[in-house]
Amino acid sequence: MAGRLAHRLLISLFVLLGVLLVGFLMLQVMPADPAAAIAGAQGTEAEIEAIRRHLGLDKPVMVQFALYLSRVVQGDLGQSIINSASVFEQIIGAAGPTLELMCAAMIWSLPLGLCLGIVAALRRGGMLDRVVMAVSVMGVSIPVFWVGLLLVQFAAKTRAFPIQGRAGPIFTPDGFPHVILPATALGLILLGPVARMTRTTLSEALNADHVRTARAKGAGPVRVVLGHALRTALLPIITLVGLQVGSLMGGAVVTETIFSWPGVGRLAVNAITTGDYPMAQGAILFLATAFILVNVAVDVLSELADPRLRGR
Amino acid sequence: MMSDMSMTEVAAGSAGRTWRRMRANPTMLIAVTVLLAVLLFALIGPMISPYDPYETALRMRLKPPSAAHWLGTDSQGRDLATRLMYGARTTLMLGLAGVTFAALVGGTIGLLAAFYSRLDNPLMRLVDVMLSFPSILFGLSLAAMMGPGLDSLILAIGLSIMPGIARISRGAALSVMAQDYIDGGRVIGLPDRTLMSRYLLANAYAPILTYTTLAFGDAVLLAAALGFLGLGLQPPTAELGSIAAEGRSFLFIAPHVSFAASALIFLIVLPVNMLGDALRDAADRRAS
Numbered sequence: 039m040a041g042r043l044a045h046r047l048l049i050s051l052f053v054l055l056g057v058l059l060v061g062f063l064m065l066q067v068m069p070a071d072p073a074a075a076i077a078g079a080q081g082t083e084a085e086i087e088a089i090r091r092h093l094g095l096d097k098p099v100m101v102q103f104a105l106y107l108s109r110v111v112q113g114d115l116g117q118s119i120i121n122s123a124s125v126f127e128q129i130i131g132a133a134g135p136t137l138e139l140m141c142a143a144m145i146w147s148l149p150l151g152l153c154l155g156i157v158a159a160l161r162r163g164g165m166l167d168r169v170v171m172a173v174s175v176m177g178v179s180i181p182v183f184w185v186g187l188l189l190v191q192f193a194a195k196t197r198a199f200p201i202q203g204r205a206g207p208i209f210t211p212d213g214f215p216h217v218i219l220p221a222t223a224l225g226l227i228l229l230g231p232v233a234r235m236t237r238t239t240l241s242e243a244l245n246a247d248h249v250r251t252a253r254a255k256g257a258g259p260v261r262v263v264l265g266h267a268l269r270t271a272l273l274p275i276i277t278l279v280g281l282q283v284g285s286l287m288g289g290a291v292v293t294e295t296i297f298s299w300p301g302v303g304r305l306a307v308n309a310i311t312t313g314d315y316p317m318a319q320g321a322i323l324f325l326a327t328a329f330i331l332v333n334v335a336v337d338v339l340s341e342l343a344d345p346r347l348r349g350r
Numbered sequence: 351m352m353s354d355m356s357m358t359e360v361a362a363g364s365a366g367r368t369w370r371r372m373r374a375n376p377t378m379l380i381a382v383t384v385l386l387a388v389l390l391f392a393l394i395g396p397m398i399s400p401y402d403p404y405e406t407a408l409r410m411r412l413k414p415p416s417a418a419h420w421l422g423t424d425s426q427g428r429d430l431a432t433r434l435m436y437g438a439r440t441t442l443m444l445g446l447a448g449v450t451f452a453a454l455v456g457g458t459i460g461l462l463a464a465f466y467s468r469l470d471n472p473l474m475r476l477v478d479v480m481l482s483f484p485s486i487l488f489g490l491s492l493a494a495m496m497g498p499g500l501d502s503l504i505l506a507i508g509l510s511i512m513p514g515i516a517r518i519s520r521g522a523a524l525s526v527m528a529q530d531y532i533d534g535g536r537v538i539g540l541p542d543r544t545l546m547s548r549y550l551l552a553n554a555y556a557p558i559l560t561y562t563t564l565a566f567g568d569a570v571l572l573a574a575a576l577g578f579l580g581l582g583l584q585p586p587t588a589e590l591g592s593i594a595a596e597g598r599s600f601l602f603i604a605p606h607v608s609f610a611a612s613a614l615i616f617l618i619v620l621p622v623n624m625l626g627d628a629l630r631d632a633a634d635r636r637a638s
Contacts, residue, residue, distance in 0.1 A: 049475065049478075049479065052479075053479050056479075060491055060495075063495060064491065064494050064495050067495050067496075171627065175620070175623050175624055175627055176620065178623060179567060179571075179616060179619040179620040179622075179623045180616050180619075180620075181571060181574050181575065181578070181591075181594070181612050181615045181616065181619075182575065183574075183575065183578045183591075183594060183595075183612065184594070184608075184609070184612030184613070184615070184616065187594070187598060187601060187605075187608050187609070187612065188609075190601060191601055191602070191605055194601075194602060281482055283484075284482065284483065284484030284485070284486075284487075285484065285485075287484045287486055287487070288484055288485060288486030288572075288575065291486050291490070291575075291579065292575055292578065292579065295578075295579060296598075306490050307490070307579050307580070307581065309494075310490065310493050310494045310498065310581060311498070311580050311581070315494070318490075318494040319494070321490075322487060322490050322491050322494060325484075325487060325490075326483075326487055329483070329484055329487070333482060
């Protein structure tokens with residue numbers, strides 16, 4: 039197991055290096071002289087020269103990449119061209135809200151998806167199964183922004199929930215109402231895939247030998263499903279959730295934009311549309327790194343959770 | 351949803367038998383009908399519409415549906431139905447270009463990996479890494495590097511779908527590689543290029559094609575999302591995602607602009623995903 043994990047970690051390290059290379063390239067393609075851009079319109083020749091030396095722009099590309107790596111490791115992602123703010127600080131400030139939004143989305147959609155999947159697996163081929171599968175295929179086919187806009191319109195008509203921005207941490211009375219709509223829109227992305235995966239793996243598990251044995255030994259239906267079948271089915275579901283973090287991230291970028299949620303996704307989109315290369319680079323770097331780390335964590339978790347993998 | 355592993359089995363299944371089972375399925379018929387209707391709307395619509403999708407008429411802004419404008423007008427006074435026809439055409443083209451690019455690159459990678467076992471490991475490791483990577487990150491990075499537009503959009507769609515196609519085509523090609531006629535071709539001294547195109551590709555293309563078709567829904571969704579974020583094709587080009595974004599500013603006065611564009615995207619993606627589900631179910635039943 040240690041060997042497999044080490045192998046995975048090594049691959050993740052290489053991926054991280056690739057991501058950093060992309061981030062570096064993003065700064066290379068900046069159309070204007072990056073040093074002049076950072077110094078701004080009022081920057082003097084001397085200032086530009088100083089920035090150029092600080093960024094190592096007078097050195098060969100390989101050295102520049104090495105310098106870039108060492109700066110990133112130290113948390114120096116550069117400064118925004120637009121407002122000279124520290125990219126690192128802006129991202130750290132936006133990371134919390136994005137994490138909040140994703141957690142709020144998962145907290146309702148994972149259990150619900152699991153339940154829907156269980157129901158569908160138990161009534162496979164029946165009416166309920168068909169309804170669940172229809173909802174699931176619609177869930178993965180609907181553009182996230184449509185769900186978001188429908189919710190905005192609904193909330194504006196009924197004045198039930200706030201539709202813009204964030205008002206403090208989501209566990210506070212002020213902050214909570216603000217997360218309801220974005221979390222609803224975002225969670226919908228997970229609902230279909232989780233329900234489908236649960237249905238598939240649980241139906242397989244229900245036919246497995248150990249479940250038949252449990253039945254034969256007189257275990258009740260609840261115990262058979264929850265204690266025996268679902269336990270083996272849970273592992274692929276954990277893996278799926280790890281993979282779905284990617285589509286969740288995509289959804290978060292759109293949801294944050296619709297609901298003006300001050301997260302990393304919105305930061306990235308705004309940076310790209312305004313040509314703020316350092317900010318875009320930083321935000322994308324952050325999202326990619328977060329994704330890699332989540333998947334490493336999922337790998338470790340599933341290795342730990344599955345006794346069959348332990349011996350290898 | 352295309353990452354589900356059972357997709358591999360579906361795509362590897364025999365197309366003819368699956369098709370016969372599918373025909374007996376009413377959901378299938380609905381899906382195909384809806385898809386055909388959208389295709390007609392996008393391809394024939396622009397030819398018969400009396401309106402220009404780009405000519406603005408500010409006195410006609412945000413009119414509700416009427417006899418002259420079936421779906422009303424948008425914020426620039428353009429006929430919304432016409433905008434949607436051109437938009438659907440653009441979106442379909444984007445999806446098509448994206449999956450075609452993905453199929454060419456992914457198919458080549460898969461075939462090479464199966465044909466040259468030396469290349470298998472490095473190529474597939476690369477593919478594995480890309481397979482899990484969020485498609486939105488491809489979209490964001492390419493838009494940041496190349497600037498938002500057609501090139502970055504198609505590249506982003508292609509790169510996000512390519513890994514799945516590479517896996518499928520490697521699997522299909524590996525099973526062909528085990529056939530005697532490949533050895534036969536080698537024995538009579540055919541060059542690798544001929545073996546790959548006339549023997550390998552000719553016998554392994556069916557699952558690649560199936561998977562590529564089913565990835566079309568994901569391609570359209572990504573194109574629409576990037577268009578909505580302003581990272582796709584730039585206005586005034588009619589594209590469904592950006593039409594939905596334009597309508598967002600007038601959501602409370604004229605919700606039909608955003609909603610019609612979004613609904614049209616849904617009507618393109620849903621039937622494709624329904625077809626995918628039906629294929630998967632048919633393959634599941636065959637397996638059991």
